[in-house]
Amino acid sequence: MLPFLTALLAALAVAPLWRLPAGAGGRRLCRVAAGAAALAAAVAAFAFAPAPASPPSTRPLEVRGHGYVGSASCRACHPDQHASWQASFHRTMTRVDVRAALVPRFDRLQLDWFGAPVLLEWRGDRLWTRFERRGRSPAAVERPIEQITGSHHLQVLWYSTGKGRELAPVPLCYHLEEGLWLPLTAAFVLPPDHQDPPEPGAWSQSCHACHATNARPRFDADHNDTEVSEFGIACEACHGPGAAHAAANREPLARFQRRRQGHDDSIVDPAALPPARSAQVCGQCHAVAVVRQEHAEAWREHGSPYRPGLDLDASHLIVGREQRDAPEVRRELRHNPEFFASSFWSDGEVRLSGREYNGLRRSPCYTHGDRTRQLDCTTCHRMHPEAAADLATWRDDQLGAGMRGNAACTQCHGALAEPAALAAHTRHAPDSPGSLCYDCHMPHTSFGLMKASRSHTITSPSVQAELATGRPNACNQCHLDRSLRWTDAALRANWGLVPATLPEDDADVAAAVRWLLAGDAGQRTLAAWSLGWAPARAAAGTDWMAPYLARLLDDPYYAVRFQAARSLRSLGGAVAEALAGYDFLAPEAAARPVGERVAAAWRQHYQGPPRPALLLDADGLQAAAFARQFARRDDRRVYLAE
Amino acid sequence: MNLDDDVRRLVRRHLRFGWGSLFLFALLGLGLEALHALKADAYLAVGNETRRLLWRLGHAHGAVLALAHLGFAASLPHAARPPRLGSACLFGASVALPGGFLLGGIDARDGDPGIGIVLTPLGALLLLVAVGAVWAALRADARQG
Numbered sequence: 001m002l003p004f005l006t007a008l009l010a011a012l013a014v015a016p017l018w019r020l021p022a023g024a025g026g027r028r029l030c031r032v033a034a035g036a037a038a039l040a041a042a043v044a045a046f047a048f049a050p051a052p053a054s055p056p057s058t059r060p061l062e063v064r065g066h067g068y069v070g071s072a073s074c075r076a077c078h079p080d081q082h083a084s085w086q087a088s089f090h091r092t093m094t095r096v097d098v099r100a101a102l103v104p105r106f107d108r109l110q111l112d113w114f115g116a117p118v119l120l121e122w123r124g125d126r127l128w129t130r131f132e133r134r135g136r137s138p139a140a141v142e143r144p145i146e147q148i149t150g151s152h153h154l155q156v157l158w159y160s161t162g163k164g165r166e167l168a169p170v171p172l173c174y175h176l177e178e179g180l181w182l183p184l185t186a187a188f189v190l191p192p193d194h195q196d197p198p199e200p201g202a203w204s205q206s207c208h209a210c211h212a213t214n215a216r217p218r219f220d221a222d223h224n225d226t227e228v229s230e231f232g233i234a235c236e237a238c239h240g241p242g243a244a245h246a247a248a249n250r251e252p253l254a255r256f257q258r259r260r261q262g263h264d265d266s267i268v269d270p271a272a273l274p275p276a277r278s279a280q281v282c283g284q285c286h287a288v289a290v291v292r293q294e295h296a297e298a299w300r301e302h303g304s305p306y307r308p309g310l311d312l313d314a315s316h317l318i319v320g321r322e323q324r325d326a327p328e329v330r331r332e333l334r335h336n337p338e339f340f341a342s343s344f345w346s347d348g349e350v351r352l353s354g355r356e357y358n359g360l361r362r363s364p365c366y367t368h369g370d371r372t373r374q375l376d377c378t379t380c381h382r383m384h385p386e387a388a389a390d391l392a393t394w395r396d397d398q399l400g401a402g403m404r405g406n407a408a409c410t411q412c413h414g415a416l417a418e419p420a421a422l423a424a425h426t427r428h429a430p431d432s433p434g435s436l437c438y439d440c441h442m443p444h445t446s447f448g449l450m451k452a453s454r455s456h457t458i459t460s461p462s463v464q465a466e467l468a469t470g471r472p473n474a475c476n477q478c479h480l481d482r483s484l485r486w487t488d489a490a491l492r493a494n495w496g497l498v499p500a501t502l503p504e505d506d507a508d509v510a511a512a513v514r515w516l517l518a519g520d521a522g523q524r525t526l527a528a529w530s531l532g533w534a535p536a537r538a539a540a541g542t543d544w545m546a547p548y549l550a551r552l553l554d555d556p557y558y559a560v561r562f563q564a565a566r567s568l569r570s571l572g573g574a575v576a577e578a579l580a581g582y583d584f585l586a587p588e589a590a591a592r593p594v595g596e597r598v599a600a601a602w603r604q605h606y607q608g609p610p611r612p613a614l615l616l617d618a619d620g621l622q623a624a625a626f627a628r629q630f631a632r633r634d635d636r637r638v639y640l641a642e
Numbered sequence: 643m644n645l646d647d648d649v650r651r652l653v654r655r656h657l658r659f660g661w662g663s664l665f666l667f668a669l670l671g672l673g674l675e676a677l678h679a680l681k682a683d684a685y686l687a688v689g690n691e692t693r694r695l696l697w698r699l700g701h702a703h704g705a706v707l708a709l710a711h712l713g714f715a716a717s718l719p720h721a722a723r724p725p726r727l728g729s730a731c732l733f734g735a736s737v738a739l740p741g742g743f744l745l746g747g748i749d750a751r752d753g754d755p756g757i758g759i760v761l762t763p764l765g766a767l768l769l770l771v772a773v774g775a776v777w778a779a780l781r782a783d784a785r786q787g
Contacts, residue, residue, distance in 0.1 A: 006745055006758045013738035013764060016730035030727060034734075037764050044760040050751065069683070076678075076686035252679045 007042035014038040058160035059096065059146035059167060060208065060215070060226040067241030068214050068229035074242065077249065082235075084384045087391040088398065090233035092151035094211040098127050101148045103155060104174055104181075111181050113171045114195050114585070120145075120157075120170070129159050129170050136196070145170070147231070149203075149211050152396075153177065153449040154187055161200045164224035168200035175450065178566075186558035186585060187450055189525050189640035207642075209304060210285035213237040216303040238281050238383060240268040240308040268309040270383075275376035279366070280312035282377040283357030288343045288350065289316040290328045318358060321348035342639035345445070345469045349457050351522060352640055353448030359456030365412070373412050375458075380408045409437040427494045433478060433535035443474035444530065447522060447640055450562060452529040463488045463500040466511075470523055470634075476511035477530050480540040483508045483613045506629070510613040512540070513629060516548045520634035521557040528552055528560060532567030544614045546575040546602035547621055551630065553595035554588045557638070561591065574601040649724050653715045656729065660711030663736060667704035674701060692750040696759075700743030707736040707769075714776060721779035728775030731768040738765030 014034035020027045055061055064070055071091075075082035085091055095101035109120040118131040127145040143159040146167060150156050155174040158167040172181045184197045201219060204226040208215035213236055214229035229236065236242050245267035249255045258264045270281040283289070284306050291299045295315055298305065305315040312318070317328045321344055332339050343352050350358045356377075360366050365375035382400040385391065389401060402408075410417040416437075419430035428434025440461055444452035459465070461474040463484055475487045484500075485507045491497040506514060515527035530536050531545050545567070552564035561584040569576050578601035582594045603620045610617050615625045674697060677685040685694055714732055718724060738761045745758020 002745060002749055002756060002758055006761060009737055009741040009745065009758075009761055010764060013734040013741070013761065013768065016733040017727075020726055020730055030730075037767070041760045041764050045757050048757055048760075050749070050757070053751065070687075072688035072690075073683050073686075075688050076681045076683075082688075246681070246683075250680050250682075 003042075003045040006045035007038075010038040010041035010045075056096075056146075058144075058162065058165065059158075060165050060203070060212070060228055060231075062096075062229070062231055063227045064229060066214065066229065067243045068236050069242045069246050070230050071234040071236070073246055074235045078235075080387075081384045084391065084394075085235060088383075088395050089152040090237075090383075093233050094147055094149050094231040095151070096147045096231060098145050098148055098157075099125060101151070101155075102127070102157075102174075103176060104179070109181075111172050112585075113183055118170065118172055127157070129157065131171065134196070141168075149207060151176075153451065156184065158203060163200070164219075165204070165226050166201050166219070166224035167203045169197045169202065171197040182562075183558075183585065186562070188642065189447060189521055189557060189559040189638055191521075191637045191639070192556045192558065194639075214241070214303060217300050219300070233285070237284075238268075238270050238308055242267060268307075270308060271378045273309060274371060275366075275374040275379075276371075277309060277311070278378055279357060279360055279376040280306075281308045282381075283312055283318065283360075284308075284316070286354060286377075287312075287316075287357035288319045288352070288355045289357075290319060290332050291315065292317055293327045293331070296328075296331075318361065319343070320358065320362075321346075338637070338639040341636075342641065345471045347465065347469045347471075349445070349455065349469070349471065351446055351471075352642075353446045353451070353453035354642070355446070356456035359446075363456065363458040365458050375412075379411065406435075406437050409441075413437075433538070439478065439535065440474045443472065443477050444526065444533070445471050447525055447529070448642065450559065452526055452533075460495075461487070461491060462497070463491065463502070464498075467500060467503070470519065472511065472515060472523065472526060472530070477533075478536050478539040480512035480527075480530060480536050481510050481544065481611070481614055482540075483510055486613070487511070508613060509615065509625075509629065513548065513613070513615060516552065517626070517629040518632040518634065520636050521555075521560055521638040522640055523634070524552060524555065524560045525557070525563050525640075528563035528567055532563070532570050542571055543606065543608055544611065544616060546571060547599045547626075550575075550595040550598035550602070553582065553584075553598065554591035556588070556635075558584055559640075568598060574605055577601070649718050652724050652726075652729055653718050656711045656715040656718075656732075659733065659736070660708050660715065662708075663704060663711065664708035667701055667708055667740070670701050670704065674698065690750070692753050692755060693747040696743045696747030696750060696755055700740040700747065703743060703765075704736070704740035707732075707739060711736065714772075717776060717780065720783055721776070722783035722785075723779060725775045725779035728772045728779065731772035731775065735765045735769035735772055738762070738768060741765070 014037060017030045017034035020030055071082065071085065092101065106120070107122055111118045111120065113131065116132055116134065119129060121128050121130070128142065129145060130142040133139055133141060141159065143162065145157045146160045147158050148155050149158065153176060155176065157170040157173070159170060160166070161168050169184055171184055173184045173187055174181055175187065183195065185194050201224065204217050204219045204224055208217065208226060208228060210233070212228035212231050213234040216227045218225040218227060245264070248266040249258070270278050273281070284304065289312070291304065292315055295305045306312055317323060317326055319329060321340065323329050324340065329339070336342070343350060343355065345351050349362065360375065360377070363375060368374070380400060380403045381398050382394070383398060385394040385398070386401045406416065406422070416422050416425055422435050423430045426435040426440070433439050438454060441458050442454040442456065445455045446453045463473055465471060466473040466484070473487060475490065476482060476484070479487070485502055488500050488502060492499055512527055512531065515523045519527060528549060531549060549564040549568045552560050555561050555564070565579060565582055565584050568579055575598050578598045579594065582591070584591070606620055608616060615622045615629070674685070684690060685697070710732060714729070742759050742761030742765055745761065746755035748758065749756035
């Protein structure tokens with residue numbers, strides 16, 4: 001139709017030239033030129049008319065409907081909110097425009113996956129991958145990449161398996177900050193024999209829920225027809241389906257009437273919900289949660305029954321250790337026997353980052369029952385920042401203005417806004433990290449995506465809790481060089497805490513030494529990260545760190561090695577130079593000499609005084625005490641994945 | 643038919659076309675405003691930015707070309723000879739330029755205009771010839787004194 005119309009208009013446009021009277025200058029030339037131009041336009045209209053776009057058949061399909069209209073419709077009325085969402089990492093949780101989304105630029109790339117080659121290659125506009133799946137069927141993969149998940153820390157590439165819309169991850173992912181490709185399983189704290197990436201279909205089975213808006217799994221053993229309302233976490237993930245709201249506001253008079261009233265009931269505003277309901281909006285993704293048994297069957301066809309504003313507890317079981325016997329948890333444990341160990345410390349506090357809602361629900365600021373000052377996510381976080389905010393800073397953790405400091409807490413604890421009162425409470429200088437509320441009450445005790453995150457269970461430092469659970473206490477996360485006995489004495493003297501029953505054999509060993517040498521893989525990873533944390537370095541010094549980090553360079557867990565190398569590198573000087581050429585994925589036998597080289601470089605320069613808590617003599621390490629701690633290493637298998 | 647009759651006929655044609663098309667493009671402007679008022683996704687959604695741009699260009703070019711016809715009619719008495727080529731090209735440009743933008747906007751996709759956009763360069767060429775022809779005719783009139 002359009003090519004015909006185009007040709008018709010071209011003819012109409014040149015018709016006046018055709019009808020020029022005899023005698024008009026250059027009539028013949030005009031006719032020829034006009035005819036040729038019209039013909040060219042008509043030919044072009046037919047020759048280059050685009051074929052109708054057909055929906056992709058080899059990846060999850062983006063389909064509106066079910067009350068969802070898509071974020072593109074929201075901008076007409078909400079341009080500022082749309083712009084800040086555009087800048088957020090929520091938007092780019094899943095992208096199908098692979099060329100634009102993929103950060104590393106290359107034409108052809110051969111990567112190494114534990115000794116096996118993985119090829120990535122651009123063929124025209126499509127990225128292809130080719131590799132062998134060891135011991136799996138089909139063994140050889142040569143497929144196009146269909147989408148990318150992640151844009152903040154890691155980028156994971158997904159290829160179509162050819163079975164309907166089923167996707168599988170390429171076994172390597174791209175670490176954005178380090179600018180390196182690494183095996184997907186090495187990006188998480190996983191046992192070293194855990195090398196295979198998730199099985200095909202993983203995106204439809206679980207990833208879709210928090211990487212797309214209103215996803216509908218629609219898969220079984222034989223087919224896969226996954227649909228989403230929108231890729232990425234878009235407006236309607238938090239505000240609910242928007243079709244009714246958009247329809248209600250199309251009529252200008254109704255729109256102005258609502259504006260005059262100051263509220264609009266046709267859409268959910270999470271910031272205006274009661275705190276518990278508001279937090280659930282974030283909790284639909286930021287929680288260890290499973291769909292309740294009665295919704296499990298419908299979930300397969302229709303996806304999550306939760307909608308913003310509803311009660312998340314009605315559709316999902318927010319998992320804590322106390323729910324171990326719930327049928328939903330037993331179902332989960334059948335698929336993943338490490339479900340609890342991989343998500344919680346032994347007292348039920350979340351150990352995995354990105355699950356802050358579980359932490360919030362255990363916080364006294366949330367559980368005190370006074371709705372007028374109940375903590376929810378929007379107390380500190382803003383999904384749409386203040387007008388003056390720098391989007392590049394805001395998008396990292398989406399905190400509101402001033403919320404990186406104590407203003408977050410002094411909203412309620414107003415008395416502590418006064419420096420003298422703050423110093424009296426913290427026993428630290430008011431402008432020091434020791435007087436930052438977060439550092440003592442929200443320490444970095446969860447881990448994921450190759451970095452530590454703050455606990456969202458707001459607690460006070462406790463030696464007893466560490467002894468019971470192994471979770472690092474906040475004091476020693478800064479005072480890495482101090483022992484539990486020192487911390488216990490400080491908590492007693494300054495805050496009147498009941499003394500803990502300390503184990504006699506290593507109560508005087510620095511906390512960091514115990515975590516680094518004797519901890520489980522999760523503790524070692526956290527500790528290696530803490531040794532690179534600026535406030536801890538300021539409090540504990542850095543001259544003792546190298547031999548401990550060096551010992552972790554051949555750790556069985558790649559995540560531990562990665563963090564150790566990162567902290568070592570940031571120490572600079574001779575130890576960083578000795579690290580040159582280190583590959584954290586190398587076999588233990590190849591990694592160990594690098595650790596020895598780093599330790600030797602440190603020994604040459606170390607001139608510190610004897611420091612018993614750090615197992616240091618004037619000559620260097622107390623080898624026997626060091627070996628004794630190392631021999632205690634907790635080798636239980638740890639799974640801290642997504 | 644003498645030259646004055648010829649000029650008067652040409653003036654009347656351009657006046658009719660100019661006011662007529664100005665009415666049409668003003669009507670189109672009202673239509674576009676209505677799309678804003680009704681928050682029409684087809685016009686305002688993020689994916690339809692190219693369509694919005696093209697239709698606004700079509701509206702603007704159509705309205706300005708309508709005014710150009712009125713200017714042309716007002717200029718004719720001052721030309722040494724009626725610029726028939728300029729007249730024909732101006733009519734052609736008034737169809738091809740806004741028509742190209744409007745048709746191109748209908749099936750704009752992925753940031754690119756639809757195939758109707760091929761009319762736009764044709765219209766631009768015709769407009770250039772029209773303006774040049776009028777300018778030449780007025781220069782000739784000035785030389786003749």
